[in-house]
Amino acid sequence: MEADTERARAMAPRAGGESLISFAGGMPDSGLFPIDAFRRVLNEVVRDEGAALLQYYPVGGYPPLRRYLATYLLRFGLEARAEDILIVNGSQQGFDLIARTLLDPGDAVAIEQPTYPRAMQVFRSFGAQLVPVDRDEAGPRVDLFERVLERHAPKMFYCQPSAHNPSGLTMRRDVGVRLLAVAARHQVPIVEDGFDGSLYYGQRPPGPLKALDRDGVVIYIGTFSKILFPGLRLGWLVAPAPIAERLQAAKQLADLHTSALIQAAVHRFCERKLLDRHVARVAAEYGRRRMVLLSALKRRMPEDVSWTEPHGGFSLLLTLPSGLEAAALLPRAIERGVAYTPGSAFWVDGAGERTLRLSFSSVTSAQIEEGIKRLAELIRNARRQPARRDALERVAAPLV
């Protein structure tokens, strides 16, 4: 399902006169985009440096952006030299370059569960066997991680320590320290999907795993997709030296380099502190929507429904009462004017049938209130009627 389709559906008036309220898409709200400010910096960089930015460009990236990112990452305790930062086309290309650099068909990949479906898809497309490591509220379970390393000798471990998608939880610092020690002992790289450490609610999260990485086992993936614009296709990788060289060679083979024009515009946007101002503004707005969602859930949901309390990101994970399946329930939810993402897409093994992801990033407070009212009613009613299981195939993996 394309993000656009989801968005269009979220807006579309429905047969009954009510519009569909969609908690399905995990993208930032384009209504909050700083379009005019970005237009101005884009205009400036073309005027000032157009000839160089529109010519072929060195693969590593636009040097001022790499320097900016080195400073930006220091805020989170992550030390990287500008020349160790490789610019890529969003975190998706990061997954892809890492997979093609580290994986051969048949290799095992350990992966936090639940997790981001598109990461799974990429690793599988290179022939990897995914081995899940279940997580709890504090992060991936270290005992299970160690067992997976011993039994399956995976080539890498993928996880989202900050703003985990779908739960919105962050990894506890002591869990991170223990994961790192185990990974270092087994010499297994950890692929850290940074998602976004800047978008957090309440107390500041413990920061990226890479900031604690004394043994050079972490490959960090960062992206501007959540904090600025997904459509830029702009992200970055920070990897230990021998892997970094191979990633850069893979990037050159994949598409020579990422648009220097986009890189320069984002650099100027950041340098003027426009990104900081934007992030502060949207974090406050997303934080309000998160509060409205948590409050609505608390007031309206039956007692045997539970959910995560997100520290960051755009979504939370809700668990239905036993006997109900999120995918089977979705067609009836859409009939009643509310949509979500069934959770099974986030499980390696298709489990998580009782869970669903609610994104709060692209819905207003009024929509959240009304949407949760409809969903709560549906759940109460569904207990009295058996769910239709044949609807499963109507549900595609979420884009983001």
Added chain:
Amino acid sequence: MEADTERARAMAPRAGGESLISFAGGMPDSGLFPIDAFRRVLNEVVRDEGAALLQYYPVGGYPPLRRYLATYLLRFGLEARAEDILIVNGSQQGFDLIARTLLDPGDAVAIEQPTYPRAMQVFRSFGAQLVPVDRDEAGPRVDLFERVLERHAPKMFYCQPSAHNPSGLTMRRDVGVRLLAVAARHQVPIVEDGFDGSLYYGQRPPGPLKALDRDGVVIYIGTFSKILFPGLRLGWLVAPAPIAERLQAAKQLADLHTSALIQAAVHRFCERKLLDRHVARVAAEYGRRRMVLLSALKRRMPEDVSWTEPHGGFSLLLTLPSGLEAAALLPRAIERGVAYTPGSAFWVDGAGERTLRLSFSSVTSAQIEEGIKRLAELIRNARRQPARRDALERVAAPLV
């Protein structure tokens, strides 16, 4: 060697006071870029459609650009529906997606020889064994092609029918027709690197192979890198239906989609006929440089030096007298203030030692005149002194 390094070197003043004249880089001249016109359309599309263009976007591409390309390709006799055109990050990503879609490690790939080195690199990075098909003035030799298909059962055949890099020659129409028939009989896809059919000199070239493709064997790769800006990273693929779907799935895994902002700006630039005007202007200028180069070669080179007469593109292939090697001669050429790309990089098997590529796209008429004077003197002198063979490792593969 990075394009930037080449460019910087071309500009750098040298010890002897003379600056280096470089025929090495195969990129368009950034001095001819229509920067201001592009800045204006970019500014407009952000203003008019910024929110949609900066959000996640459907993988296939920006629909108006796909429709424009369908019409543009019709000029060359290539019929494609807009929905059959997949937007990618330049032809390099085209190679990459095709390789990952069609190749398994150990597969044979038939490839025109000489050919574009970066295409070879990509196919090799997927574990392909490259089997050369030598070409003559008319194109790849069909008898050799057929023999390679029979003996090696390759998964595909890669060639550049229009504006072949490095020779600048175009494929003769009857050769194309026979290649297509052989490929169809053996059910082997032809990967046609379109490079650019708009940049031709003298009579109009016979057009893309894909325009003659009745059996659906051709995958066409197009790019804006030569006719507009390389730094956009913007190209497209036209493939037979079953392969097209797999290419689109591969594109989604690789990086979700190409920047819709860049696509929309280029679309508006094209729609206003600014691309047509630009191509007419640069084709005339590159045509003049080509004439100056051919004339200088004719006047100055020893009789036993030969070269191709390019119909299109940015370069020609020159063959040194027997006994001389282009790579070994390069350090002395640089000492004398002239650079070129040794030809062996364009051969699958490292042959072509006596050849070198001269690009005329980024040098002025005065530089061409002086550069060829230096090169001709060098060749005359080199016959009297043996070439230093130890210089081979100083020479990297050309970027473009």
